[in-house]
Structure formats: structure tokens, C-alpha cells
Amino acid sequence: MSDIAVETLDSASVAEAPSGTAIALVTLALAVGSFGIGTGEFVIMGLLPNVADTFGVTTPQAGHVISAYALGVVIGAPVIAVLAAKMARRTLLLLMMAIFAIGNISSALAPTFESFTILRFITGLPHGAYFGVAALVAASMVPVQRRVRAVGQVMLGLTIATLIGTPIATFLGQLLNWRAAFMMVGSIGIVTMLLIALFLPRDKVEEGASIARELGALRRIQVWLTLGVAAIGFGGMFAIFSYVATATTDVARLGPEMIPVVLALFGIGMNVGNIVGSRLGDISLKGTIGGMMALNIFIMALFALTAANPIMLCLCVFLVGCGFTACPAVQTRLMDVAADAQTLAAASNHSAFNIANAVGAWLGGLVISWGLTAAATGYVGAILSAAGLVVFVISVSLERNGRTA
Known part of the structure; x- marks a missing residue:
């Protein structure tokens, strides 16, 4: 830091x-x-x-x-x-x-x-x-x-x-x-x-x-890139979560009574990811963000390929929830790269997550409207995770070259 x-x-x-x-x-x-x-x-x-x-x-x-x-x-x-x-x-x-x-x-x-x-x-x-x-x-x-x-x-x-x-x-x-x-x-x-x-x-x-000092965060490319990681990279999680009920009934052919169970698995995954990610982030902040983005690509693609199997659906939904692992690390990285304009950067992280929610849900609904099943939201998630990883790699590369402002 x-x-x-x-x-x-x-x-x-x-x-x-x-x-x-x-x-x-x-x-x-x-x-x-x-x-x-x-x-x-x-x-x-x-x-x-x-x-x-x-x-x-x-x-x-x-x-x-x-x-x-x-x-x-x-x-x-x-x-x-x-x-x-x-x-x-x-x-x-x-x-x-x-x-x-x-x-x-x-x-x-x-x-x-x-x-x-x-x-x-x-x-x-x-x-x-x-x-x-x-x-x-x-x-x-x-x-x-x-x-x-x-x-x-x-x-x-x-x-x-x-x-x-x-x-x-x-x-x-x-x-x-x-x-x-x-x-x-x-x-x-x-x-x-x-x-x-x-x-x-x-x-x-x-x-x-001062107001001017907080606005200074907007002049830092690393702030924008880190917000980009959140707005793009986490869109995949929301693309799958938004249509997980549809995937449960229409793809895995489970009864409606199983929807709360599957949603609970997602919630458990988020809690596990938050706890584990908080500890991993203190060990390696960048490693946690980059590693989880890469892992999400695999998990979400696996969801797309195996959602028809009830056991794999439940496992993948839990693992998608675990994608929250990177969230505390992204929040902390924003504090670091914002220098003396931390309040604006830290608060804007949640704007980025809401953008991820909107983009993920929209793209997920788009592929379903094309006639694909809800399992295809996994491919959307994998693509968004890959895009988020690319943004993060660019961020780290610029930082190593000393181009932070």
C-alpha cells in the first residue's frame, strides 16, 4: 500500500x-x-x-x-x-x-x-x-x-x-x-x-x-480501473443469480419448493466467500482479486455446462456465491489507490456493484430472450468475469510501470 x-x-x-x-x-x-x-x-x-x-x-x-x-x-x-x-x-x-x-x-x-x-x-x-x-x-x-x-x-x-x-x-x-x-x-x-x-x-x-480533494479521486486511473473490475467482473454473479430460480425449475427440472433451498446455497456461498476472502485479502490483496476472477470463469462455465444436473446446479450456485470472496479485497484496494480521496472511492464501489447487478441481469435476460435456457447465463458470467480479469491485469500492469495517476 x-x-x-x-x-x-x-x-x-x-x-x-x-x-x-x-x-x-x-x-x-x-x-x-x-x-x-x-x-x-x-x-x-x-x-x-x-x-x-x-x-x-x-x-x-x-x-x-x-x-x-x-x-x-x-x-x-x-x-x-x-x-x-x-x-x-x-x-x-x-x-x-x-x-x-x-x-x-x-x-x-x-x-x-x-x-x-x-x-x-x-x-x-x-x-x-x-x-x-x-x-x-x-x-x-x-x-x-x-x-x-x-x-x-x-x-x-x-x-x-x-x-x-x-x-x-x-x-x-x-x-x-x-x-x-x-x-x-x-x-x-x-x-x-x-x-x-x-x-x-x-x-x-x-x-x-475538501470537496476538491475528494473529486481528485476522479483523476486517478487506478480508481476508475478498480471500479471497472467491480462493475464488469461481478456482473457475472448477478447474471446467474437473477435467473437461478428459472434454472432450478426449467433446466434442472426441480420443483418450485427447491428454489428457496438453492437461493440459500447462494447465500451460504456469499458468507463463506466473505469470511475466506477477508483472510486471503490480508495475505495477498491482488492475488485474491485476480485469483478469484480467474476461478469465476471456470465456475460459471461449469454452471452453463452442468446446470441440468440437480447436484451440479446446487454445487455451482454455492460456488458462484463464493465469488464474493474478492469483494472485501476490491473495497480495500479502492482505499489504497484513492490515496487522500478515499471516501468518494470507497462509496463509489457500491455504485459499481449496482451497475454490475443491472448489466448482469440485462445480459442474462438477453440470452434467454434469444431462446437459450437459463443455463446460458453461466456463459454470460464467464465472459464478464474474463473481462473483469482483463481490466484488473491492466490495472496491475500500469501500477507496476508507475503509471498510477
Whole structure:
């Protein structure tokens, strides 16, 4: 890691090294927030028919609220990171969680479909900024050789949300009303605010912090290349995940009752990948990113070739979920290459992931519309992973040649 990046992390740390208990409590508070955001982002997918019935629209029309949230993430992450350049990180985290909590509670009370859609857009705005700043705070509290693990612990809330939070909120929404699910998510946001207020020490604005300095990240080619790795390379994971239910029933010929099982395998894979990737990233940051991108090419091609076999389908879906292994490392690399403009870069990572989600789902749907089966999304994933690997190789090559700005 560059000396500038080390100095930036050190300046963000508290004056005295925090104790292990203090670090654990702060990490817990941040992870609860990521759990709430993950639950809120994905729960709508299982409740679209309920939302459609309430507002008298079709299910495809109701799906526009998913796009509205994603658009909020893409726009909100860089804009908030820049505008809040001179704000203390603790204050910014509390503000982001307040917007998130109010947005979800207001979503639960939305009187019309139009207002619901607007509120989902607003609720998505703090998503990327929260994750970016939370990652910076977590990394600043531990030694340099444990940064990726700290970032992974914050992201663990997101991966656990796919396995536990979303199913519980979906069940609650179907049992009572979809509005109850969003009230639950909003409550998690309030709990997160209380935990951050209690456990995260007050910090000062970094010396020299300014909008101009944050915008400086946009002049760094390594920031753009690393964001490209996320936006392109992880599109394959979303291409497969978006149509995994179709692959389960139409390709593997399993009953609809197996869809939750297959989805759970994907969630388990994400959690395993996050835990393993956090440790591998501290050993070799670049090796973890490049190695996982290369492995994803093989795994996704294998999915395309073997999805008709129920056992292989389940195995490959689990391994595709394990592709999350590279995510903490990519987040940490963004902090490194951004030098003194870390907030914008770290927050923009989640904009890149939402772009990957949109691109992957679109390309996956495109090949299916051509008459191919859902297994063909594996080929889409392999191609996107290969493209992401090429971008990463270019990034590393330029870095070795000293062309970083």
C-alpha cells in the first residue's frame, strides 16, 4: 500500500489504539447497519406481488421500485461522499442511517405507488456512502495487515442479510403485510444509529479535507480501473443469480419448493466467500482479486455446462456465491489507490456493484430472450468475469510501470 494511503488511514484513527472490545463493538454497530441495508435492498424482490396488489399495478410495474432504489445507490454514493467531504465520519454515518431509517418507515406508510417509488429512490441514496465510510472506519481501527478482514466483518452484515434477514422480513411481509417488512427494516436502522452513537468515538474532520480533494479521486486511473473490475467482473454473479430460480425449475427440472433451498446455497456461498476472502485479502490483496476472477470463469462455465444436473446446479450456485470472496479485497484496494480521496472511492464501489447487478441481469435476460435456457447465463458470467480479469491485469500492469495517476 502506498505511503499516502497509510498516512490517510492513520490520520483517521483515534489518538490511542482502541481496545479489542472497543473495535468489536464498533464493528458490530457497523455490521448491524449493513445487515439492515442488505435486508431492505433484497426484501422487495419477494414482496413485489403484494406491493402490486396494494397499489393496483402489475408485478412488472412494481419492479420499477427495485430500479428506483438501485438508481438511488448509483447516484447517492458519489454525490454524498463529495458533499460530505468536510463532515466527521461518525456524524456522516449517523446521518446516513437516519435517512435510511426514515426512508424505510416512510415507504411502509406510502399512500400511492408513485410516492412509494420516490421513497425507494431516496432510501437508496445513503447505501453506498454508508458502506464506504463504514469500511474506512473499520480499516482505520486495526493494523494495516488486518484491514481486509475488518472490511469483511462490516460486509458480513450484508451477506448474512441475504441468508437470514431477507427471508425473515419476507415471511413477516407475507404473514402480515408488506408494509410490516419495511417497518422492520426501518427499526434496524434506528437500532444501528443507537449502536453507532454509543460505541463509535467522536472523530475530527481530516486536515485538508475538501470537496476538491475528494473529486481528485476522479483523476486517478487506478480508481476508475478498480471500479471497472467491480462493475464488469461481478456482473457475472448477478447474471446467474437473477435467473437461478428459472434454472432450478426449467433446466434442472426441480420443483418450485427447491428454489428457496438453492437461493440459500447462494447465500451460504456469499458468507463463506466473505469470511475466506477477508483472510486471503490480508495475505495477498491482488492475488485474491485476480485469483478469484480467474476461478469465476471456470465456475460459471461449469454452471452453463452442468446446470441440468440437480447436484451440479446446487454445487455451482454455492460456488458462484463464493465469488464474493474478492469483494472485501476490491473495497480495500479502492482505499489504497484513492490515496487522500478515499471516501468518494470507497462509496463509489457500491455504485459499481449496482451497475454490475443491472448489466448482469440485462445480459442474462438477453440470452434467454434469444431462446437459450437459463443455463446460458453461466456463459454470460464467464465472459464478464474474463473481462473483469482483463481490466484488473491492466490495472496491475500500469501500477507496476508507475503509471498510477
